[in-house]
Amino acid sequence: MGAALQNLDYFAFVILFCIGLHTLVARPNLLKKLLGLNIMETAVFAFIVTSGMVDGGAAPIVDGTVTGPFASPLPQALILTGIVVAVSISALALALIIEIYRQCGTIEADELKGVG
Amino acid sequence: MSAWLPLAACVPLVAGALVPAVGRRRPQLAQGCALAASGWTVLATARLTRRLFMEGPFSYAMGGWAAPWGIELRFDAWSAASLFIALIMLAVLVYSGPYARAAIEPRRLPWYYSLLLLNLGGMVGFACAGDLFNLFVFMELVSVSSYALVAVGGGRIAALAAFKYLLAGAVSSVLVLFSVGVLHALTGSLNMADVALRLAAVESRGPVVLALAGLSAGFMLKAALFPVHLWLPDAHAAAPCPVSAVLSGLVVKVGIIGLLRTNAVFAGVDGLPMAAFGQVLAWLGALAIVAGALFALFQQDIKLMLAYSTVSNIGYIVLGLGLANHAALTGAGIHVLNHAIIKATLFLAVGAIIHQTGSRTLRELRGVGRMMPWSALAVSIGALSVAGLPPTAGFLGKWYIALGAFAAGQPGFAAVLLLGALLIFAYYIRILNAFYFRAPVDDNMRSVHEAPLPMLLPVLFLAALCILGGLFGRWPVALVAPAVERLAGGG
Numbered sequence: 001m002g003a004a005l006q007n008l009d010y011f012a013f014v015i016l017f018c019i020g021l022h023t024l025v026a027r028p029n030l031l032k033k034l035l036g037l038n039i040m041e042t043a044v045f046a047f048i049v050t051s052g053m054v055d056g057g058a059a060p061i062v063d064g065t066v067t068g069p070f071a072s073p074l075p076q077a078l079i080l081t082g083i084v085v086a087v088s089i090s091a092l093a094l095a096l097i098i099e100i101y102r103q104c105g106t107i108e109a110d111e112l113k114g115v116g
Numbered sequence: 117m118s119a120w121l122p123l124a125a126c127v128p129l130v131a132g133a134l135v136p137a138v139g140r141r142r143p144q145l146a147q148g149c150a151l152a153a154s155g156w157t158v159l160a161t162a163r164l165t166r167r168l169f170m171e172g173p174f175s176y177a178m179g180g181w182a183a184p185w186g187i188e189l190r191f192d193a194w195s196a197a198s199l200f201i202a203l204i205m206l207a208v209l210v211y212s213g214p215y216a217r218a219a220i221e222p223r224r225l226p227w228y229y230s231l232l233l234l235n236l237g238g239m240v241g242f243a244c245a246g247d248l249f250n251l252f253v254f255m256e257l258v259s260v261s262s263y264a265l266v267a268v269g270g271g272r273i274a275a276l277a278a279f280k281y282l283l284a285g286a287v288s289s290v291l292v293l294f295s296v297g298v299l300h301a302l303t304g305s306l307n308m309a310d311v312a313l314r315l316a317a318v319e320s321r322g323p324v325v326l327a328l329a330g331l332s333a334g335f336m337l338k339a340a341l342f343p344v345h346l347w348l349p350d351a352h353a354a355a356p357c358p359v360s361a362v363l364s365g366l367v368v369k370v371g372i373i374g375l376l377r378t379n380a381v382f383a384g385v386d387g388l389p390m391a392a393f394g395q396v397l398a399w400l401g402a403l404a405i406v407a408g409a410l411f412a413l414f415q416q417d418i419k420l421m422l423a424y425s426t427v428s429n430i431g432y433i434v435l436g437l438g439l440a441n442h443a444a445l446t447g448a449g450i451h452v453l454n455h456a457i458i459k460a461t462l463f464l465a466v467g468a469i470i471h472q473t474g475s476r477t478l479r480e481l482r483g484v485g486r487m488m489p490w491s492a493l494a495v496s497i498g499a500l501s502v503a504g505l506p507p508t509a510g511f512l513g514k515w516y517i518a519l520g521a522f523a524a525g526q527p528g529f530a531a532v533l534l535l536g537a538l539l540i541f542a543y544y545i546r547i548l549n550a551f552y553f554r555a556p557v558d559d560n561m562r563s564v565h566e567a568p569l570p571m572l573l574p575v576l577f578l579a580a581l582c583i584l585g586g587l588f589g590r591w592p593v594a595l596v597a598p599a600v601e602r603l604a605g606g607g
Contacts, residue, residue: 024283033283040290048297075300078249082293085256089286092263096279103272112276 009050016043028109030100034093041086045079052076121176121189124160124198125241128153129257132233139226147213150229154206154236161199161240164191172598175246184310188246193449193599194373198243200453201366204460205236207574208358211464214568215471219269219356228268235261235362242370247306248296251377255292255338255370259285262367269356277350284347288337292374295330298323299381312381321387328388331378332397339371341434342404345427349411352423357467360419364426365460369452372433376449379437390440397438402532404431409539413546416477419470421543422462425502428536429455435529436517442600444520449596451513454585458501458510461578465494468567468575473560478546483556485548487564490572492551494579499544501582504537509585512592 020043023036052075060070101107131153139146167174173192177183209232220228238257245251263285267278300306302323303314318324340348348368352360382388408428415421429451436448468491469484470476485492501508504515514533521529556562566572585592 021287024287030279037283037286037290040287044290044294044297047294048300051297051301072304074306075297078297078300081249081253085253085260085289088260089256089263089282092260093279093282093286096263096267096275096282099267099275100272100279103275 010047013043013047013050016040016046028111030097030107030109033109034090034097037093038086038090041082045082045086048075048082049079118176120160120163121174121191121244122178124157124164124202125189125237125244125254127160127237128157128233128240129237132230132237135230135233136226139229143222143225146226146229147209147216150209150233151206153233154202154209157202157236157240158199158206161196161202165196165199167191168193168196169595183246184305184307187250188307189244190246190309191244193596194376195243196595197369197373197453197456198240200456201239201243202236204365204456204578205232205362207460207578208232208361208464211467211571211574212358213570215356215358215467215571218471221270224268224270228265231261231265231268232359232362235265235367239366239370243373246308248299248308248311248378248381249306251308251374252289252293252296255374256289258367258370259289259338262363265359265362266351266355268359269354271354273350274354277347277354281347281351284337284344288334288371291330291334291337295327295334298327298330302327308377308381312384315381315385318385324382324385325388328378328382328393332375332393335371335374335378336400336434337371338374339368339430339434340427341371341400341430342407342427345404345408345430348427349420349423352426353417353419357419357463357470360422361460361463361467364423364463365456365458368426368430369456372430372437372448372452375434375437394438394440398435398526398529399438401431401433401435401438402529404428404434405532405536406539407431409536409543413539413543415543416479418466418476418478418481418547419463421547422459422466425462425540425543426455426459428540429459429502432514432517432533432536435533436513436520439517439520439524439526439529441520441523443516443523445600446593446596447513447516447518447520449600450516450589450592451510453592454509454513454582455502457578457581457585458498461494461575461582462498462502464571464578465491465498465575468571469495471571472567473564478550479557482550482554483561484564485551487561488566491567491575494575495551496548497579497582499548501586503541503544507583507586509582509589511586512589 017040020036020039024033052072054069054071057069057071058066060073097107135146135149138149176189178187235258238254241254245254263278263282266281267274299311302318303311305311305314337344352364405428408424412421412424433448433451436444501510504510518530518533
């Protein structure tokens with residue numbers, strides 16, 4: 001139980017990831033598929049950010065008054081880039097969904113089968 | 117000058133960002149800018165490759181920060197693929213002039229060139245990235261521009277195919293990012309050489325296996341390895357032909373190069389089930405060879421045929437990676453380069469035919485060989501080459517992979533390889549039969565002319581490379597040999 005509590009963030013990550021994957025695969029609505037993808041991305045972002053956490057760690061600003069341990073700032077910097085990528089993917093996907101709706105009149109995957 | 121390496125990736129990226137701005141005022145300049153930027157990239161990568169031949173692999177520390185902390189760009193044998201990438205992209209850009217004018221709305225043209233340049237910059241950067249996170253960022257540059265390129269021609273199938281491609285691609289990116297996160301959490305480093313060193317000291321094997329599995333699954337999805345190839349045929353067939361050439365020839369190879377690069381990270385770690393992993397790869401590759409070729413055999417649409425043929429050829433490369441001995445890896449490395457040239461030739465030549473005739477099924481294209489002799493000749497050379505007939509480029513890679521199968525004591529895989537080659541040959545015979553030996557179905561075919569010169573020249577240039585790549589096979593073998601040495605030695 002102790003180990004489970006200590007790694008609570010990892011469990012949350014796995015659950016969130018699975019919710020996202022399920023939404024992406026099982027929902028026929030293209031918008032919901034995109035939302036599922038975003039949930040998956042958020043799960044991975046959260047996982048990487050928490051991996052930089054150090055128990056009782058201070059913000060890594062070295063000004064002489066605070067002495068370690070410091071939290072790792074690198075994962076946050078990485079995820080900032082990751083978020084930018086995710087946003088551009090979402091924007092492109094939304095544009096494509098609008099285009100699909102204009103051309104086909106629906107964004108339900110099961111109704112789109114005959115079109116493709 | 118040592119700045120050639122970062123500039124090789126940066127110039128097309130910056131140019132890609134500027135082209136829409138230029139194109140807003142002067143749309144006719146957009147193609148010129150794109151040509152200049154990609155021409156520059158060819159020059160830069162050619163210089164880098166020459167240096168690689170003379171001095172061996174070298175690195176560039178971005179901003180002067182040394183390797184484990186700073187961002188490292190590394191130019192080694194796999195990075196030399198960027199020369200081929202740049203050459204093919206240049207050919208595609210020349211070809212795009214007349215093709216894109218007809219197939220793409222005028223106001224979208226500058227964006228089309230911009231996306232192609234971003235794609236080029238992303239691929240060159242991907243090939244040269246020395247750390248895991250840059251690998252991810254450049255992969256995303258390539259992917260996002262590819263999704264958009266599929267839809268750039270417009271039409272309902274294209275938008276839908278692009279969306280499907282986007283979902284598959286984004287899932288694979290999430291897997292890769294997750295594995296990068298795991299590796300960073302385990303080792304505290306992102307530089308690939310550094311991670312490889314530190315992984316050996318990591319005690320728990322579970323997370324390492326998880327990272328290996330995540331990276332492999334992610335890159336396999338990007339490379340459209342059977343059975344996760346479902347996004348590929350629609351995306352590659354719905355895109356405009358020059359884009360199909362880029363996607364099929366180059367972008368799927370991003371997955372393969374990623375697989376090669378990240379496998380090297382795990383090579384030094386003891387206690388990983390690498391042998392079993394190799395067997396899984398080999399079997400998946402063998403399945404992909406046969407399945408891709410069978411699907412291709414039953415297509416009527418010529419572009420769908422070529423797309424399934426890509427699935428099959430990715431199978432060859434992955435089979436080579438899975439067998440993991442010296443000959444097989446050499447074959448896989450060579451086939452990465454040669455398949456890029458062959459598939460680009462085929463898609464561009466078929467694109468010229470589709471552009472001139474307006475039809476794309478085998479039935480409607482009967483008899484086109486007499487009307488468009490040069491384009492049909494290029495298709496024939498590409499077809500013989502992809503089937504792997506001896507004097508052409510496709511033969512070399514498959515020969516080495518077959519040798520590798522015998523060396524690994526699994527001649528069954530060599531039999532699969534031969535079966536695949538026969539099936540591929542069968543469906544290309546179908547194409548050639550329709551082109552040359554069948555009477556046209558409608559009379560419009562008799563008034564078809566050969567494609568304009570800017571389309572024909574790149575096609576013939578690439579077709580010539582298909583043959584030269586086979587005749588001068590020593591050069592690519594010499595190129596990949598040192599990289600193979602390291603992979604086969606460690607794993």
